[in-house]
Amino acid sequence: MNSSSPDAAQTLAADTALVRSYLDRINSREVEVLSDAVVRDYKLRILDALHATKACLVAHYYTDPILQDLAEESGGFVGDSLEMARFGRDCEAQTLVVAGVKFMGESAKILSPSKRVIMPTLEATCSLDIACPADEFSAFCDAHPERTVVVYANTSAAVKARADWVVTSSIALEIVEHLQSQGESILWAPDRHLGNYIQRETGADMLLWDSACIVHEEFKARGLADMRALYPDAAVLAHPESPSEVLAAADVVGSTTQIIKASQTLPNKQFIVATDRGIFHKLTTLSPDKEFIIAPTAGNDASCRSCASCPWMGMNTLPRLLAALESPKEAAAVEISVPVDTAAKAMVPLQRMLDFAAEHQLKVQGKA
Numbered sequence: 001m002n003s004s005s006p007d008a009a010q011t012l013a014a015d016t017a018l019v020r021s022y023l024d025r026i027n028s029r030e031v032e033v034l035s036d037a038v039v040r041d042y043k044l045r046i047l048d049a050l051h052a053t054k055a056c057l058v059a060h061y062y063t064d065p066i067l068q069d070l071a072e073e074s075g076g077f078v079g080d081s082l083e084m085a086r087f088g089r090d091c092e093a094q095t096l097v098v099a100g101v102k103f104m105g106e107s108a109k110i111l112s113p114s115k116r117v118i119m120p121t122l123e124a125t126c127s128l129d130i131a132c133p134a135d136e137f138s139a140f141c142d143a144h145p146e147r148t149v150v151v152y153a154n155t156s157a158a159v160k161a162r163a164d165w166v167v168t169s170s171i172a173l174e175i176v177e178h179l180q181s182q183g184e185s186i187l188w189a190p191d192r193h194l195g196n197y198i199q200r201e202t203g204a205d206m207l208l209w210d211s212a213c214i215v216h217e218e219f220k221a222r223g224l225a226d227m228r229a230l231y232p233d234a235a236v237l238a239h240p241e242s243p244s245e246v247l248a249a250a251d252v253v254g255s256t257t258q259i260i261k262a263s264q265t266l267p268n269k270q271f272i273v274a275t276d277r278g279i280f281h282k283l284t285t286l287s288p289d290k291e292f293i294i295a296p297t298a299g300n301d302a303s304c305r306s307c308a309s310c311p312w313m314g315m316n317t318l319p320r321l322l323a324a325l326e327s328p329k330e331a332a333a334v335e336i337s338v339p340v341d342t343a344a345k346a347m348v349p350l351q352r353m354l355d356f357a358a359e360h361q362l363k364v365q366g367k368a
Contacts, residue, residue: 034318042318043070049325050074055118056093057321058084058108060100061256062278062313067099067321078282080256082153082168085111097324098336099316101126105336106157110343110350117336120320124312126154131211132190134158140187140209147187147207148179151349154213155190157338161345166353169240169255172198175356180204193217197240197247213241215310219274221245223296227272231293234270237262238295242274246295250274263287277308 034042047070050057057076059067068078076097077087081104088096089111096117098105101124109117137159141149151163152172160166167175176198179186188195189209193216199206219242228234228249237259238250247253252262256279263271263283273279274295283292297308323330338346 032317032319039066039318042322046070046318046322046325047074049322050076050097053095053325054093055095055097055325056088056091057097057099058088059098059316060084060104060278060313061260061282062276062310063099063316064278064314065281066318067316068281070321071099080168081107083257084108088112088115088117097321099321100124101129101310101312102336103129103154103156106338107153107350109336109338110157110160110346113338113340113343118324118331119334119336120316120324122334122336124315126310126312127214128152128154128190128211129156129159132156132159132209134162137189137209138162140189144187144207146185148184149187149189150176150179151189152191152194157342157346159189160349161342163346163349164352166346166349168353169194170258171353171357173201174360175353176202176204176206178356191241193243193247194240196244197253200244215276215308216241216274217243218297218308219243219246219295220297221249224249224272224274227293227296231270231272233268234272234291234293235262235266235268236272236274236295238274246274259283260286263290263292275308276310276313278310278313 057071057074059071059078060081061078071078077084081100084098084100084104085107088108094115096108096112096115098108098117098119102122103126105117105119132155134156141162148165149163150165150167151159153166153168165175172194176186180202185205187207190211191213192208192210193212195206195208216239221243224236224246228236235251236249237252238246239256239259240247240253252259254262256275259273259275259279260282264287270291270293272293272295277294280292294308324334
């Protein structure tokens with residue numbers, strides 16, 4: 001999407017308004033605070049239900065720490081969305097419970113078409129997914145048939161089905177460099193910050209769709225500079241969905257998995273982290289002797305929309321998870337369904353990425 005065109009500007013404004021309307025609706029709901037005793041009861045019942053239904057729980061790094069612990073305690077998995085989907089594909093369970101956002105459930109279904117995939121709620125979406133509707137994206141691709149279509153994993157199954165390649169944040173640079181070496185020009189979607197980062201790093205000819213993650217877009221370079229002054233020995237770890245000014249100030253730019261690895265391998269005892277605060281559970285669990293500080297999301301007298309916490313990830317709650325496991329009616333209401341033809345088409349660019357990674361011995365991980 002060329003941001004200089006009037007049509008693109010109108011589309012971006014409409015997308016922004018749509019995302020804000022979702023946020024207003026989510027934020028208007030009262031958050032239920034559960035007592036420790038109630039949390040313990042929910043955990044026991046969920047563990048029993050997972051065992052009784054022989055289901056496997058996979059959770060994203062950005063979900064509530066309790067859900068992450070439940071996934072690991074029950075023999076499930078915590079990770080990035082593609083890692084979650086591959087774990088679900090390879091495990092014996094025929095029912096997968098995905099704690100995350102909807103595109104993650106769809107990815108799990110695409111990789112495991114014969115398995116049942118349910119989620120605590122289907123309302124949990126993603127600002128990148130919302131702002132890249134499949135019909136508008138398809139028209140955008142049709143307008144540029146000469147370009148190879150590369151989409152980030154944070155997209156709907158329908159958008160993936162329209163792509164030539166699907167990438168995660170950890171392998172995007174290598175794949176774009178490969179395509180550039182083949183003389184291909186690229187149409188990229190949906191995150192403009194990640195697209196800009198890849199374009200700067202590779203010099204590739206890239207036409208970018210114009211949308212952003214509401215969490216990462218709020219990190220501020222000026223506030224980050226002020227924080228570095230307070231923590232001069234801290235290393236800055238940033239996800240590439242963050243604005244370019246934030247990435248320029250980072251010591252490490254990488255996917256969620258790469259951020260976790262950097263926190264373990266770097267000698268620093270303090271880290272300023274520019275990604276969703278949900279990742280702090282894993283960071284502190286793996287490195288309890290280190291201090292992690294969330295990067296600033298707003299400047300002086302400013303306000304934030306997400307405050308470094310994805311509101312849709314927050315919709316994955318213990319009551320919703322238990323209901324999906326205990327109630328057949330609720331499970332049917334939150335089951336992921338991807339049309340067979342769409343899943344088959346989406347699997348082609350996904351498999352292309354997996355084959356590329358295997359051929360080049362690369363790990364496919366990322367906030368995907």
